[in-house]
Amino acid sequence: MDRLRAMELFLSISRTHSFTETARLFGVSATSVSRMITNFESSLGVTLLQRSTRQVVLTEAGKEYAQQLDGLLWMLEEAQNSITAISSSPRGVLKVHSRTMFGIGVLTPLIARFRSEYPDITVELTLGEAKIDLREQQIDIDFRVSPPAEASVKRRILFISQQHLVASPAYLESRHLDHKAPLERPEQITDHQCLVYRLPGHRHTWHFKKGDYNEEIEISPRYLINNGIALRELAVRGEGVALLEDYTVYNDIESGRLVRLLPDYQVTNTDFDKGIYATILDTPVIPKKTRLFLDFVASKVSTKDGRFSLIRREKQ
Secondary structure, eight states, X not given: OOHHHHHHHHHHHHHHOOHHHHHHHHXXXXXXXXXXXXXXXXXXXXXXXXXXXXXXXXXXXHHHHHHHHHHHHHHHHHHHHHHHHHTSOOOEEEEEEEOHHHIIIIIHHHHHHHHHHOTTEEEEEEEOSSOOOTTTTTOXXXXXXXXXXXXXXXXXXXXXXXXXXXXXXXXXXXHHHTTOOOOOSGGGGGGXXXXXXXXXXXXXXXXXXXXXXEEEEEOOEEEEESOHHHHHHHHHTTSOEEEEEHHHHHHHHHHTSSEEEXXXXXXXXXXXXXXEEXXXXXXXXXXXXXXXXXXXXXXXXXXXXXXXXXXXXXXX
8 A cells, every 4th residue: 555645635635625636636546535535544543534325534543633734744745845855946836925015115125135045936925904814725934023932833023023113203202293292202202193903902002111111002093004005105195104114114214204202212012022933844954945945035124224224225
């Protein structure tokens, strides 16, 4: 019996819940699939599937075995790909996920440069704010703003960023004309129109730190939005004070479209170790295309001068 083929067939059935669909995918008869799975169960001495005329259901043992096989067969495939890549130029599709602001402002121009050096690697970029499952969604690299919490991944910190409180000159001028107090101390933030990033399950608080001063202040949002691009746009339009990553507002501060407020304070809406973390699955073998892209991005953005000079060039 071909044990590896039996494993592949069983894993396919666990996903499709169908002998017929698995037979179609592998180009064999449903009878052959059924016979091989029966022999496989006999060799293991355990029932993996409960069959009926209407459906196929995994037993508890089958569910556990399918989870173990999923990772094992994935690693075998990656090991095969890596060995093949040693004797050839790097190629293939690299699936990358990134938080939106980093993806647009920093990562996108780097992808074009990477492709010029490695034309046989196609980068498939997806942008989004929601957390993803690398294995389930078949993503090679995920660029996140906070350290990953899963046990099954590796992380590589590219940089720790700062968050800046910003507002437009028009907003600040309107406060002056209305004889309202300027923002000179953190506690005065509650007197301002605040543009807040929505974090599910979190209170709307901004944390300020300077020397011995360490204060968390609850914010009453004027706008509550789950997208940094929208927050930045509203800030530029004079709608209030926003808290955004330094690399997302660098050009706006340089050009005068936005003004940084309370620059002597560290400010965050979560914690102070936010930055960009490249996250990959924790496997014995890292595919060559993944390693090349990680090293390329890290070489360009790991220093503040490096990533800001990239942003300046892209602006020109």
